[in-house]
Amino acid sequence: MEKIFGRTNGLKPSEKRRLANLYNRRVGANRLLSAELARTLAALSEELEKPISLLFDRGGRVIRVAVGDAKELPMPEAALVETRLCGYRVLHTHLAKGGLSRPDLSLLFLHRLDAMAALEVEQGLPGKLHLALLSPPKAIEEDWQIFPARPYHEYLEWDLAAAVAALEEELSRQARVLDLRDGSGERAVLVGVDQGQGVQAEVDLAELAELARTAGAVVAHQELVFRPSLDPRYAVGRGKVEELVSQAYHQNAGTLIFGLELSAAQARELESLTGLKVLDRTQLILDIFAQHARTPEAKVQVELAQLKYLLPRLVGKGKDLSRLGGGIGTRGPGETKLEVDRRRLQDRIAELTRKLEAMATRRQETRRQRERSGLPIVAVVGYTNAGKTTLMQALAKKGEPGENKLFATLRPLTRRGFLPGLGEVLYTDTVGFIRHMPSDLLEAFRATLEELHDADVLLHVLDASQEGALERYRVVEALLAELGVEARRILVLSKADRADGYDLEFLKERLGGLPVSATQGQGLSELKAALAEALLTQGVRPAAWASFPAAQPEAPGLRRFETP
DSSP, rough: OOOOOOTTTTOOOHHHHHHGGGGGGGGTTTOOOOHHHHHHHHHHHHHHHOOEEEEEEEESBEEEEEEEEEGGEEEEEEEOEEEEEEEEEEEEEEESSSOOHHHHHHHHTTTTTEEEEEEEEEETTOOOEEEEEEEOTTTTSSSEEEEEOEEEGGGGTHHHHHHHHHHHHHHHHHHHHHHHHHHHEEEEEEEEEEOTTHHHHHHHHHHHHHHHHHEEEEEEEEEEEEEESSSSTTTTHHHHHHHHHHHHHHHOOOOEEEEEOOHHHHHHHHHHHHHSEEEEEEHHHHHHHHOOOSSSSHHHHHHHHHHHGGGOOOOSSSGGGGOOSSTTTOOSSOHHHHHHHHHHHHHHHHHHHHHHHHHHHHHHHHHHHHHHHHHOEEEEEBBBSHHHHHHHHHHHHHHHOOOSSSSSOSOOOOOOOOOOTTTEEEEEEEOOOOOOOOHHHHTTTTTHHHGGGGGEEEEEEEESSSHHHHHHHHHHHHHHOOOOOOOOOEEEETTHHHSSSHHHHHHHHOOOOOOOTTTTBBTHHHHHHHHHHHHTTTTTTOBBBOOTTTTTTTSSTTTOBBBB
């Protein structure tokens, strides 16, 4: 017998069989209901004194039967296609007079149903039919359009398939217009949460938008939600989530991105309620790292961080994935798919950890070789997209040009350079930092960041043209303190040519630092002089040929000698 959902307590076996027989009913693919089905539903509802809800697919087949309101119907899981409806429609009975309820309309909208219909029952006979469909995305009405209530027989010949086809055509047309306007890509609605941070929350939302664009998403809508305490189930509350789904519908977006780390339960509830892909800030950052990982070491580090993030979120649903252990009354088939998946993840994490340890050992040997060379090391650190790679290219006169992207550099890049009055030095670029750096990611990259401990001087690169530069400075310094890095710092106020004069003076007054524009060459000579002075103060001895830039070690046959 087919399963009956909803409020089935107290039903007799014969009543359950009659309900199960509804699975054998079928209406035309382009019809809402048939006269026979309407009479059967009305009689059953009157007898049970409970509403009955049916879920149909596009072929007119009944795929779910529930006792209770439409919300009792479990919706099949289906991938969202922004230009399509979900392909299911609901027909349920009302034992009292009245139109569609707010939960009915919310269900219609949140699941993008083809149609939501309610049949009034009057003394065991079908009465008026209430009908609602989604509105076109740019319609002036609400998110749904409610048709006039009419006797059910007037809707028997109504062409549902034509109405659904017209709405989907409008959805496709709107999608094409948005693609032409904003460019193709995965469209996303961004959700920032202000828990009392004020202006910083706005800065964080702007940073989330930049992260989304770097990941390849098209930012369709941004919204900052003031929420002093998070809702344990939906983070920002069910009402606000429904508003966000409305924005996603009108903007043809299939993804919700939250600017905080969601718990596993919150992510599941949000996806279940909205039918959209739900990401949090940590997943977004991990995705960007995965896109930019090119070397074997970077790929291992990113995969390790992703698996550690996924492991506690690997959960099952229902009894099919329950664990059957040993002992009387609990013997069973052993591990279920959930447990097998969890064990495989743990095995993979252990394997990647071993690989990373082996890579860390090789990296230590490389660092020892550099130390034996006697060349001073200058490490370039800073917030992501602060201009570190571009500055290093300008200082070393070689290397790849920087990109205007977040986390464009994931592996340490070492280049030789020359400082007047000192000689050769090694410049090392590192992965950029970010506010609320995911702990799993920081742990995975810890071996790489150990390069900073061997540096004689740190160049802290701060983008002076960006709003919130002071907070970014504090974030980097806090992470360096967490990593135990104590090397001497030189602050570089990068992108000085694009910075507002007042902001530049404010940063110089508060933090000190040297204004530099790597692309324009502004301030580079002053920076090199400051670097040479800092290294000399650290006890680095100048090379004998250091005052002759033309005579660098790259010249054939030239060897380096240090002054006694």
